[in-house]
Amino acid sequence: MASSSSESDMSLDPETPLTPMADARASSPLGDRPKEKRRQRLLRGIQRISSSPSLTHIGRPRANTAPYGNRGTLSCISLAPTSPLGQNAPGTSTPGYFPSVPGTPAVEFPEFEGIETRLAPRKVANASMTCLNPGSVSLPQDLAATRPRSGAVRKPHYDFWASMPDEIRIQILSYLRPKELVRVSRVNKYFHKFCFDGQLWTRFDASEFYQEIPAESLAKIIVAAGPFVKDLNLRGCLQIEHHERAEIVAKSCKNLINATLEGCRNLQRTTLHSLIQSNDKLANLNLTSLSAVTNSTCKIISRHCPQLEMLNVSWCKHMDARGIKMVIRGCPKLRDVRAGEIRGFDNLDVAQAIFETNNLERLVLNGCVELNDEALKAMIHGRDPEVDILTNRPIAPPRKLRHLDLSRCSQLTSRGVEALGHFVPELEGLQLNGCRVLTDSALEPILATTPRLTHLELEDLSELTNEILSEHLAKAPCASRLEHLSVSYCENLGDAGMLPVIKKCVGLKSIDMDNTRIGDLVLAEAAAMVRSRAARTSARGSRPRIGLRMVVYDCSMVTWTGVREILSWNAKVRQPSGSKQPTYPTEVIGLKCFYGWQQTVEQHTQRVLRGDFAAAARLEQKWAHYMQAVEEAGAVGAGIRRRRRRAREAQMLHANEEEGGVAAAGRRRARTMAASCSVM
Structure with missing residues (x-):
């Protein structure tokens, strides 16, 4: 008994240096097995009150290293409550539970408050697995599932789009096209608000989707962005034919600068007048082929559009040249007038108004069949001008015209057209197509006094001869600047006239010579001209571009050998003497010829343009x-x-x-x- 009591006293001696690790090794058959590092670090750092009586009043110095540097977990923890008398709580039974000695002081660890929120429980794969330490019990599975994971601190949701400044949002949406903006606006109300912001709709061009958008959607967009729209293009939009929809468009747009209503045939006259009256900043107005345009419309334009610079009223059959006169006199900044197929240009008062303004840079009168020689002279020289006795020319300031289109003005003769000579020094484009009675004398003074001429169209002038080309155009001051020449259906022109032109006009980019008497020599000379003006490259992967376009339909003197000359030079790969690298062309000729050969020519051109010169030569x-x-x-x-x-x-x-x-x-x-x- 004494020995047993002494052994009992020895087991309960508080000075016995027993540790939980030793207790675990003594009670477990696996005591010799080393524990995991994380568990050792955890047990060294945490001093807990064990249920074993042998650990009562045992103190351990706190570890110097931080025990929670890594993500550790607690797999076993003592959950046994202690009563004041050291007895088990009634109604509880815990296997392997050892009651503590009465009066065991409670040890506090303030530095580890909230540690359960920092240490995540280890997931237990098998709930029936027993802990190796008999002095502790495993954590319940339901409690482990409800505890938060270690380190999973959720950041508050950050709405990047909502936190972005409005200016950046508008800048991002400005890269979208109108159709894309409408699609994005369906995301939510927030996007709908920004997609219809007026800053994104300063330019509204419906020409790309006018056949797809319904009238209600078109009116809704214009109403939403109307006050901000400056460029409005409703070309071909027949959806606004309804009176109410058109009124909505007219009332919404108040700051237009450029307006295109071409093709809106059912637009009411009152609606058009209301739109013009409410936009006094209009600078460009296109009313092509509108039946609602009359002389009263031109009168409203002259009164309410002082900033107007361009007016297009071509094919407006319910107006005449008197409306043009009112606009010219009421709009001092007008520079561009396009009035194709408008009646009444034989009126000398209209011609005098055009002469007095002297601000027009573009005048398009194609199809004005009533325009005659007297009216054209009045536009250029004025009515009853003084004549210089030395030069026998009228005394008048030179015109500022840069582009003049007199195509299909059938009443014009050489006597009227030659009045342009010496009075249009800044002329760059001249179109006289269809004026069949014109002769060489009409063009001689014009070619001699227009050094800036780049576009010349003389189609269907059957009275022209080779002399006008070889003696005047080839020697004109504009020869080196000429880019486009059209002499189609000039049946008297042939190699004698075109060869000097191609040799001298080295800047040509397009030539129309269908139904003329030119032959293979012209094609060969054109190939030589392009070859001499274009630099070659030694880069194998470079692709040439079309530098000259030629049209030679229905030319009876052109044979397949001339066409082959063009094809051969297009695919020519040279080997310069003294150089190991071949050179490749950078410019080629695009040819339109007899329909029986055209398929071969197009196939050859496609191969050349993609750089496959070997296949083209084959x-x-x-x-x-x-x-x-x-x-x-x-x-x-x-x-x-x-x-x-x-x-x-x-x-x-x-x-x-x-x-x-x-x-x-x-x-x-x-x-x-x-x-x-x-x-x-």
Whole structure:
């Protein structure tokens, strides 16, 4: 008994240096197994009151290192409550529970308050697993699921779009097109508010989607952004034909600068007048082909649009030239007048008003069949001008015209057109298409006194001769600046007139010569001109561009050899002497020719433009062989059957090459060769 009591006293001696680790090793068969590092670090840092009596009054110095540097978890923790008498609470039974000695002082750890929120419980894969330490119990699974995870501090939600300044939002949305803005506006009310902000609708162009947008949506957009719209383009919008919708548009837009109503045929006259009256800042107004435009409309424009610079009333059949006169006199800044097919330009009062303003830079009178020589002279010289006795020319200030279109003014003759000479020094574009009675004398003074001329259209002037081209245009001061020339249907023009022009006018970008007498020499000279003016490159991957466009439809003197000359120079790869690197063209000629050859020409041009010069040269050679075989097959005499067979073979090879060489790898579609063509 004494020995047993002494052993009992020894086990309960508070000075016995027992630790929870030693207790665990003594009570567990796995005591020799080392614990995990995280658990050791945790047990060194935390001093807890164990339920074992052997740990009563045992103190341990606090660890110097931070025990919670890593993410540790508590797998086992003592949950047994202590009563004042050291007894178990009634109704509780805990396996392996050892009551503490009465009077055990409670140890406080203020420095670890809230530690349960920082240490996340370790997930228990098997709930029935027992803890290796008999002095503790495992954490209930329902409690482990409800405790927050360690380190998962949720940041408050940050609404990036709502926190952004309004200016940046508008700048981002400004990159969207009108259709995209309408789609984005459906996201929510917040986006709807910003998508219809007036700053995004200063320019409203409905020409891209006018066939898709309904009338209600169109009116809604204009009403929402109307006060901010400065550029309004409703070309072709027939949706606003309803009177109420048109009134909404007219009342909403108050700050227009540019307005295009071309094609709005059902626009009411009162609505149009209301729109013009409410926009006194209009600078450009396009009313092409509107039936609502009358002389009274022009009167309203002259009174309410003092800033107007451009007016287009072409094909407005319910007005005449008197309306143009009112606009010219009421709008001092007017520089551009387009009045195609308007009646009444034989009125000398209208011509005098045009002369007195002398601010017009563009005057388009195409199709004004009533314009005659007297009216044109009055526009340029004024009525009854004084004449200089030395030069025999009227004394009048030069006109500021830069573009003049007198196409299809059938009453004009050489006597009236030659009045332009010496009085339009800044002229850049002149169109005289369809004035069939004009001769060389009408153009001689104009070409000699217009050094800035870049566009000249003389289509369907059957009275012109080669002399006007070779002696006047080729030697004119504008020869080096000329970019566009059209002499189509001038049946008297041929190689004698065009060759000097192509040699001297080295800046040409387009030539229309269909239905003329030009031949292969002109095509060869054009190829040489482009070759000489364009620099070549040694970069293999570079792609050329079209530098000259030529139209030679219905030219009976142009043969396939001339067309081949163009194709050959387009795909020419040179090997300069003394250089190892070949050079490639940077400019080529785009050709429109006889429809039977056009498919080959287009295929050849496509290969050249994508940089495949070898394939283009191969196509040109096979096409030449085919054309030679066709010519031989048409000859009479001995060997006609052999020549026809060669022509058929050349035709098949050429067809294979036009298809990109696909048929070269296999047999072409079967066909009856004898019945394919009556000639072949």
